[in-house]
Every structure is written in structure tokens, then in C-alpha cells.
Amino acid sequence: MCSQEDEGYRLLKEYANGFMVSQVLFAACELGVFELLAEALEPLDSAAVSSRLGSSPRGTELLLDTCVSLKLLQAAVRGGKAVYANTELASTYLVRGSPRSQRDMLLYSGRTAYVCWCHLAEAVREGRNQYPKAFGIPSEELFSAIYRSEDERLRFMEGLQDVWRLEGASVLAAFDLSPFPLICDLGGGSGALARACVSLYPGCRVIVFDIPGVVRMAKRHFSAWEDERISFHEGDFFKDPLPEADLYILARVLHDWTDAKCCHLLQRLYRACRTGGGVLVIESLLDADGRGPLTTLLYSLNMLVQTEGRERTPAQYRALLAPAGFRDVQCRRTGGTYDAVLARK
Helix, strand or coil: CCHHHHHHHHHHHHHHCHHHHHHHHHHHHHHCHHHHHHHCCCCEEHHHHHHHHCCCHHHHHHHHHHHHHCCCEEEEEECCEEEEEECHHHHHHCCCCCCCCCHHHHHHHHHHHHHHHCCHHHHHHHCCCCHHHHHCCCCCCHHHHHCCCHHHHHHHHHHHHHHHHHHHHHHHCCCCCCCCCEEEEECCCCCHHHHHHHHHCCCCEEEEEECHHHHHHHHHHCCHHHCCCEEEEECCCCCCCCCCEEEEEEECCHHHCCHHHHHHHHHHHHHHEEEEEEEEEEECCCCCCCCCCHHHHHHHHHHHHHCCCCCCCHHHHHHHHHHHCCEEEEEECCCCCCEEEEEEC
8 A cells, every 4th residue: 555545544543443532531531540540649550440440450451551552641660560640631631620620521521422422323314413312312402401410410510610611711811801890601500601700800790691400500519609799690591581781601502502593592682781782602613614623513513413503603603693783793713622702782
């Protein structure tokens, strides 16, 4: 085979084996490998890891060695045995309690998103999410399916907290939001983005607006409500009265819904918004031709298998915002996963 054919075959194998890499990461998180090694006083051999995790010796050794190859763990030989410790990557992103931990989002991805993705072909054929096939539950009420149990709701909220822990400051700094003293974060969940907002703009107040079950869980499991600048308001943003505000934040909201539902929501926001105020849309933006970036395209497929929406281009967001009455639409790339679109009333 020529070198070009060799490269094509290598890429094909890399793509085909991608799910295996994901499952190694998910399994190591679920089993608690990284927490165990973080808490250990010294590197541990596979027998010690197996004993403490209650996992099989053979399976544990295979998993640990694969994690070494993936640069999630490091190995050394002591007394003729391999011993394992976390790499900096694992210590930073995979250990619960790290200020940059992504463990909860990975657990959500492994236990929920991955199961839906097993039905991607059906989603493409049918053009709808796969909760009925993946979990045997109806999906006509989207968030009843997404929050299919109290545990799942908490896992989803913890996962989003991981996301905004790393991405929140950059998207909120894409535009100067200090002229907006009262901000309403629609679908704000645990209040993680609200906390990032009041940290970046100390003079503002933030109302987190979400459905009753989410608000109750936010107050029970998360600490944002302890900040006097953050308040929580229960309601359904498609039908209940919206709090008056200077700025509405829609972070990872519009990508869940059809164009028709997005237009309906934006019209409601425009009517509730104070004159001179606006809306900040936080989403992963597609390129103008809709064929990249790859991560955003994958997220758009994830919207197909898990929601009724999609990721969009800047022009597509302008086309949603303009009929609602919003003007002066500006799009800013952040260089991270999520970008920002600001429009004014």
C-alpha cells in the first residue's frame, strides 16, 4: 500500500476504535480509578487497585495499562511490579473535587448520551431523538425524558456545572455585560453560570429561571442560592410569565429546540425584556457553510439523538432573532467550545 493508503487505513481504524477509547475513559471514571489513585499515599499496583475497587484482577490490569497508553495514568516498576498513579491530565480533569473536574459530565456522557448514540442510524432515518429505544421512555415531553429520574436530573445538573466551571467565564466575557444590572438566566439549572456571572460582574444580579424540580434540586445540592446576588424563580419559559430583566441568557438552550419553538421563546423574551436590554445566546457555533468545526457537528448529531434541536450557524441564529424584534446581532467566537451571540432590543 502507498503512504496515502496507509494514512487512510490508519484514520479508518482510529475512527472505528473511537468508541473503545471513550468507554475506557467512562469505565475508569465510573469505577473510581482516578479518585482511588488521588487518595493513595503512593502509587498502587494493579492487585491493590483491584482489591480496593472490588474489580477483577485481570480486567483491572488491562484497564490500567490502557489508561497508561492513553496518558491518563503513568506507570513505574517497583519491586518487579508495575505501579500506577494519575497523570496531570487525570488529576486536573478526572478527579472529583478538582476545580477543573469534568468527571460528572463524563459520567453523564457514558451513562446517557452514549446509550442514545448506539441508535444514531435510527435517529438519522427517523429524524428524532432515541429515548424510547435507548431507555424505553416516551420523549414527547423532552425534558421529562432528559430528566427521567431524580438521579438523572442531578447527574445532568452536575455535568453542566462541570461545563460552566471551565467555559463560563470566557463566554460571559465575550461581550461587556456590565451595562445589564439585572440578568435572567433561563434554564440556568444549578446556578453555575450565574455564579460565574456575578464573579465577573459584581454589580449585577442574576435570576435563575428553571422548572420547579430543577430549582428544588439546585437549592438542595448546590450552593449558588447562598449568594444574595442570585435568586431562583420557578417556571416553564415557554408558557409561564418571565421575570423582567435587562438581559436574558440562553446558554445551551436554543440548540435543544426546533426553529419554531426557538422563535416562540425569543418572541416571549422580547416582550419581557426592558427597553435597551437584550439576549445573550451561548452555543457552539457552526461555521458559515455548516460543515465544521467537527466538535460542533458532533454536538449537532447529539442534539438529533437526544433532543429535537440542532447546532446552528451565526446566520441561522440571526434568522431566529430578527423576527422576534431583536437587532444589532453580534457573534463572537471565544476560541473555546462555546461562543456568544448578543442581540439588543
